[in-house]
Amino acid sequence: MTTNEKTAETPGAAPLKDRLPGNLPKLAAFMKIQGILDDTPLEILRRFENGQSNPTYLLGAGDRRFVLRKQPDGPLLPKAHDVIREYGIIRELGRTGFPVARALTGSDDREIIGTAFYLMDFIEGAVFSDAGLATLNRGDRAEIYSGMITTLARLHQIDTAALAPAGITPREDFIGRQIKIWRGAYIASQTTADDRIETVA
DSSP, X not given: OOOOOOOBOOTTSOOBOXXXXXXXXXXXXXXXXXXXXXXXXXXXXXXXXXXXXXXXEEEEETTEEEEEEEOXXXXXXXXTTOHHHXXXXXXXXXXXXXXXOOEEEEEOOHHHHSSOEEEEEOOOOOXXXXXXXXXXXXXXXXXXXXXXXXXXXXXXXXXXXXXXXXXXXXXXXXXXXXXXXXXXXXXXXXXXXXXHHHHHO
């Protein structure tokens, strides 16, 4: 088994050791109960380096591959890193036929791996960290950009009623709600008073 035991950082706190390796047996037991794993040993193949707002891992069991996304270890702000909501959205998008990885299961039981998490299928593909796609030729870049636009357009055509089981419903005042959420997050995590927040939010 190979692991990348990086630490999750919480402002004002000491680094936290990655607890997933030590909780792998409990995760495997849970997956067996859910019917997505047999007696084949489960192992951590690697931790993805990008997109680490929520730690993400590639797991293996024989020829099968799974992706696990979890909350960071340690104290979290209210509603932060809501991976269960993310799981629900991906699950419901998949049911509409939208091209997403198949959502397998999720749990907010902290007794399993220490945080809420979910599992989905692993899809082989290329990851480009440079949005300019400088390593590709003009034709390949055009094909990828066209695919992005087509996929986004398809996403916007989905009736939000189809996502209601995941808690997604049409609501007004998007900007106002965002300001309220981020103002609350700032106040909950600030270490010194700053009256300027009252001016901007």
